Amino acid sequence: MLIDTHVHLNADQFADDVDDVIRRAQEAGIDKMIVVGFDTKTINLAMELIETYPFLYAAVGWHPVDAVDFDDDKLAWLEELTRHPKVVAVGETGLDYYWDKSPHDVQKEAFRKQIALAKKMKLPLIIHDREAHEDITAILREEEAAEAGGIMHCFQGDEEMAKACLDMNFYISFGGPVTFKNAKLPKEVAKIVPDDRLLIETDAPYLAPHPYRGKRNEPAYVRLVAEQLAELRGITYEELAAQTTKNAETLFRL
Template sequence: MLFDTHVHLNVHQFDEDREEVMTRAQNAGVTYMVVVGFDHETIPKAIELAEEHPNIYAAVGWHPVDAIDMTEKELKWLEELAEHPKVVAIGEMGLDYHWDKSPKDVQKEVFRKQIQLAKKVKLPIIIHNREATEDIIQLLKEENAAEIGGIMHCYNDSLDYVQECLDMNFYISLGGPVTFKNAIEPKEVAQAVPLERLLIETDCPFLAPHPNRGKRNEPAYVKLVAEKIAELRNISFEEVSEATTENAFLLFQIKR
């Protein structure tokens, strides 16, 4: 049994074959998923998919690239959606310094507000980080995000920051990059993170793992991530599968 903790089955790339994609995931042993909504279009679709499928859950948040578009109305909307029984996290949220649509100060303010919301509704948070690690860690500390914890989604930083994340009650989630031939840091992280604090994901349709790199990613491929982690840690695939699934159930407070 595998748990893909971060999918975007709610985006247009899956409009033509969404059901077939989910069938392939099930055939690959991917039993549970969290569909992450991040804007006006994808949030309702995440909720819809969670309502239609018993083993699919939703996360709702506002992506940092679009922080400039978020108002108090959207924040209130997220708070209302947090009451939905299939919503298990707030996010993805965070900071993205690669794109310049939203100024850094606006991103930080929207990030703070979503952390505060998550603490209010008592849900973990899912962190999107692109070229902003130190600012993210500082802001998480300032807002005492350890109170709720969450996921460092698609962690792609060095080992230097792992312990600070663990100390703040965050899980480290690894995706396709851990399988890339020249990706040294994700492999080091995969070996070093305690198994009880590790999660797996695809972030589909993005970041497809080897040997599908460059193609559309899909949840079935999370098996390749788990297999690579097992190889790197010199443990069985079953051990990685069981541990990461149990970790996800614990974090998301899902009862089996």
């Protein structure tokens, strides 16, 4: 039994066959999935999916790439949605300096507001961090995000950043990139995360693990992430699966 803690079944890439994708995930032993909504369209689709499938849950937030579109009305909408019993996190939110489609100060403001929302609603955060390690860490500290805790999604930072996030009550989640042959840093970090702070994800349809790199990712492939982490940590697949499932159930109160 596995839990995919970050999947975009609400993405356009799954529009034609989402039911089949979900069926394949179940056949692969994926017991639960967290569907992440990050703008108006994907949030609405995530809410539809969790009403349809009992084993799907949602996270709702506003992506930093689209922070220019975030306003107080959308913040109030997110707060309303977080009252739904199957909405289990705020996010994904954070900073993205790679695509750089929203000014940094606008991204930071949207990020801070969503941290405050998570604290208010007593929900964990799902953090998106792309080429913004220092600012992410600083804002999490300044906003006392440890009160909410959450997930460093598809972690790409170094060991020092991982330890800083662990100290702030965050879990470290790994996806497809940890399986890439040239992914030296994620592989090293994956070895030092405490057992009770480790999570797995796909970020499907993005970042498919080896040997599917470059193709559409699916939640069924989270098993490949689990197998790689088990090998890196010197434990059995069954032990890794049991631990990460327990961690996800604890964090999201499933």
